[in-house]
Amino acid sequence: MKESVPSPRPRGRPRSASVRVAVHAAARRLLREKGYGGVTMEGLARTAGVGKPTLYRWWPTKAALYLELYREGAPGVFQVPDHGRLADDLDQLVRGVAAALSEPLQREAMAGMFAEAQLHPETFPEFQAGLLGMRRQVLLRILARAQARGELPGDLDPLLFGDLLFGPLIYRLLVRHAPLDDDFARRVVEQVLQQSRTRPPWRWVRRAPTP
Amino acid sequence: MKESVPSPRPRGRPRSASVRVAVHAAARRLLREKGYGGVTMEGLARTAGVGKPTLYRWWPTKAALYLELYREGAPGVFQVPDHGRLADDLDQLVRGVAAALSEPLQREAMAGMFAEAQLHPETFPEFQAGLLGMRRQVLLRILARAQARGELPGDLDPLLFGDLLFGPLIYRLLVRHAPLDDDFARRVVEQVLQQSRTRPPWRWVRRAPTP
């Protein structure tokens, strides 16, 4: 999507790069030391040596900051794989997510953002759009290609498929009773795929309301 | 654990029953009006017409209060069904959870507790023990009976099984992109059971680390 207007020519003093760096560093450090819930905008500003208004100018919310941090740390997750085979595509996607979440800081950030989206509804939309939505887009592309290749039935419910795929990961992320590692991710993918192969008598489509 | 001494005969003014009622009512009302994140201990005390120390004495945490409320509202979920058939037992368990979560207040409470457990690590253990742990106990009993009946292989990984079963529900609870209704619960159960029937080449057990 090309911007046809030559760009609005920014006026005034340009944004300082060092602020970004310092705040990111502080965010990482505080996340490590106090956990997501223990991080405050006040503390971020203090640790980063930055004025509070400056902080609020660029990241109106703690969630916005950690969202940026997460996406920066796991860029590959949002690219659409295309190996020509559904199993390989899903494998890359889901194991990629698991790999990102195996980094303790990313884990904490992701869990924190999930939590914050529940407690502060105003942060929900951005979280939804900026993280979950992108992931869903990727999944939809993969599924559409697989359907075009005949690997999946045309009446598959992608929403359900996505929940079966990501639900277990998020559950482990939040419940922490067992490691969220590559092996786990692989087995979840296998399980869901297994399902799609043995189709009958399975019903992928939403059932019509029985009268 | 039975108390053999005739009872220590508590001295002083006995605990007021009306406090419990008033606080529960206030908790429900505030949850409806402001959402879990908007409820404060301060507000609860004010709304219930109860002193703050009294509140803290019985419910040291917002989470403790809503945990009590949740369990009171969905008692059936923690009973172990026994229909003599795995499919029926799981159906009852999972659809029971979905039914409880279809009540908006229970939904909000559960999502809020999940969130709080992430942000305030000190509340995590109680949440884990009092809610997730009990559910897991129920599931384990069901699975053990099914294995005894030969409905499930003996080397099944119950942790993975639980994640596949409850993960999608919790995911929908938190992400809210589609209804968490009875139909959804039924399809998740069917999916996971389907999987266990078409066992090979599936590996249910945790793989040994390949050297």
Next chain:
Amino acid sequence: MKESVPSPRPRGRPRSASVRVAVHAAARRLLREKGYGGVTMEGLARTAGVGKPTLYRWWPTKAALYLELYREGAPGVFQVPDHGRLADDLDQLVRGVAAALSEPLQREAMAGMFAEAQLHPETFPEFQAGLLGMRRQVLLRILARAQARGELPGDLDPLLFGDLLFGPLIYRLLVRHAPLDDDFARRVVEQVLQQSRTRPPWRWVRRAPTP
């Protein structure tokens, strides 16, 4: 004015006396160190070792705090003297004000309150009522008695009289070009009284609007 209801019987934890003491001490110290304009609610709370909400609970405004302090430090000023002679009464009143204002802290507080009442109109009414108004009441009583004794004409304009009496003091207070001492106060009183003795052709009353 007696309160007939037996008093509302205060409930809850009673107000801490130590807070009052600590805040007063901090107020005096900061006034000395930084001047009225340099005192902040933040700094007061910090210096007194008191929470900000506590501070705001009792003194919604810096001005309210220093008003209390001033009145406590100069109680005699608000009592009505009665020597049976106008000159003596005025002498006591005006020289009392000057004496209070000769204490550097009281000076600074009074000047600051005058200033704040100009810049923050919401503090003006309390300043007016709590300080200037009381002084005016005292003056009016003195003048009324003097008129009853025949020392002053009945058509005297007490507002003008008051301005002539206190204006020079306040002017010196704010302009600081010369000491606001007892001698100055005495001479101002003499001057104004001198005037009232040599009445014609002076007009004390407000002139009727000439048509």
Next chain:
Amino acid sequence: MKESVPSPRPRGRPRSASVRVAVHAAARRLLREKGYGGVTMEGLARTAGVGKPTLYRWWPTKAALYLELYREGAPGVFQVPDHGRLADDLDQLVRGVAAALSEPLQREAMAGMFAEAQLHPETFPEFQAGLLGMRRQVLLRILARAQARGELPGDLDPLLFGDLLFGPLIYRLLVRHAPLDDDFARRVVEQVLQQSRTRPPWRWVRRAPTP
């Protein structure tokens, strides 16, 4: 101190006249809308459409700006009248001040400057020198001429005389309990003059400390 070099011939872009105009207009408008205390440098810059550094370059202080505005709006007050008679000279001076202060904007500006000089000691000197000092100079010239003509005793204390003259005006300005109008000014002048005519037993000079 005359500059003997013909003038250093300033280089670079000359000072924009429109800035001065715009800022003055903004100052007047904001003073009317929010009062002196509600005017901020930030708001001035925004309203005038002027950069903050530009504002600070020419008026380092809010007080400096309004001082300029006041002097521009009441030029006559700083000229020395010479009617050959003390009463007429004082009349012109004091009634001129009152006339200037009867304009609501000038009133507000003057009261604000008085206040600011108290709260921000760094602005006091300029206020003192640029406003009060000039007025005192004028008064001193008037008094000196009157003494030369024999209208006043040679040992008169001009400081006291000035306080008696201007004090009541400033008091009314700040306390606002009654109109600061021409009639009031005239009566104050009359009162002070009356005093000087009936000299004995009055003592104008500062009394020697009685041993």
Next chain:
DNA sequence: CTATAAGCGAGACGGTACGTCCCGTCTTAGA
């Protein structure tokens, strides 16, 4: 006719204080 320099708008920046909200603890008096 170009180079230089200051004026200028915009606005980012570190900072301080604002006044409010809630936390969890405490101290009362009354039940």
Next chain:
DNA sequence: TCTAAGACGGGACGTACCGTCTCGCTTATAG
């Protein structure tokens, strides 16, 4: 001894201005 009330120290919230800075553009004189 429990209760309602509420004061308390503390700390974070998000906002408003402060006064300084860094930009790129404009407008003039000087060379």
